Amino acid sequence: MFSRLSQVARHLSRPLPNFAHPSAATTVGWRGTARNNSTMASVTTASDRASRKINTAACLIIGDEVLGGKAGRDRTNSTYFAKWCFGLGINLKRIEVIEDDEAEIIEAVRRMSERYDFVVTSGGIGPTHDDITYKSIAKAFGLPLVLHKEAHALMKQLSKPHPSQPNFNWDEDSPVLRARLRMVELPTDASRPLEEQFLFPCKELWVPIAVVNGNVHILPGVPRLFEQLLDGVTKSVLPRLADPEGKGIMRVSISTPLRESQVAEYLTELAERAGPKGVKVGSYPRWGKKRNTVTLVGRDREYLQGITPEVLHHVKGRLMKVEGEEEDDESLEE
Numbered sequence: 001m002f003s004r005l006s007q008v009a010r011h012l013s014r015p016l017p018n019f020a021h022p023s024a025a026t027t028v029g030w031r032g033t034a035r036n037n038s039t040m041a042s043v044t045t046a047s048d049r050a051s052r053k054i055n056t057a058a059c060l061i062i063g064d065e066v067l068g069g070k071a072g073r074d075r076t077n078s079t080y081f082a083k084w085c086f087g088l089g090i091n092l093k094r095i096e097v098i099e100d101d102e103a104e105i106i107e108a109v110r111r112m113s114e115r116y117d118f119v120v121t122s123g124g125i126g127p128t129h130d131d132i133t134y135k136s137i138a139k140a141f142g143l144p145l146v147l148h149k150e151a152h153a154l155m156k157q158l159s160k161p162h163p164s165q166p167n168f169n170w171d172e173d174s175p176v177l178r179a180r181l182r183m184v185e186l187p188t189d190a191s192r193p194l195e196e197q198f199l200f201p202c203k204e205l206w207v208p209i210a211v212v213n214g215n216v217h218i219l220p221g222v223p224r225l226f227e228q229l230l231d232g233v234t235k236s237v238l239p240r241l242a243d244p245e246g247k248g249i250m251r252v253s254i255s256t257p258l259r260e261s262q263v264a265e266y267l268t269e270l271a272e273r274a275g276p277k278g279v280k281v282g283s284y285p286r287w288g289k290k291r292n293t294v295t296l297v298g299r300d301r302e303y304l305q306g307i308t309p310e311v312l313h314h315v316k317g318r319l320m321k322v323e324g325e326e327e328d329d330e331s332l333e334e
Contacts (some may be wrong), residue, residue: 049214105136127179138187154206201232246312
């Protein structure tokens, strides 16, 4: 008994690990649960995340104005990102909209960075007091904000004088200059190459894509800029796709005159049969219209094309020729 008590005493007297040090024996996950690193094959680093294959993605829309219903960029940017992912064969798993709140941003980006291969944020990187995305994401991963010299130089070169400030001086300290510089003070990891952390995919834009923790890509909320930068980064993403040829995911859309209740049993059976092949079966009512929509989504084009005639027969349907068009006679195939 005394021997057992001695073992307990020795255990309790051991020093606690330094959680701030990367070599600590135990880490804490985003849910706050402890994980023993000795049972893990390896610890995922920012460099690991920056180079691994991209299978899954998530989108974080940041902005009080979005939640207040004053802007449509949440729908615009998230929809554009969803189509971008679909075209590349990336599984978009989550879209979230949160306010300009530091704690909310920190929690969301940590969780998304851990769960998904490719994360995009939209909004909150302007010069005003409520643009706190850079600062919050830097804090989330313990990084300082550092003036990015290349982005700063491009900003000075490409920015056009505003009519209200025709004589703005880039070399003279002022509240306006300090506000502008906030847009090029970026989360920076001194241990990693700068070219892996800051991307300039569009030569005509001074705005960079800051890549934090290897997989969190910070983009502006302005839809035009968001779309330009996202399209610009596509080329560098292609080699890391699960489908390196970029064929993407195939969607078959079928217009049916039948009610959902009439096709429910068949579609349930089809979903169970096609699921193991990676195919998702969808059914979407169109209120006020004479026809509803059935969709088949998957990567195996040969399999999808093989089951399409069967589905057309069972739902008495017709193929939709153009994605997103109304199911009228002009957009259907007999």
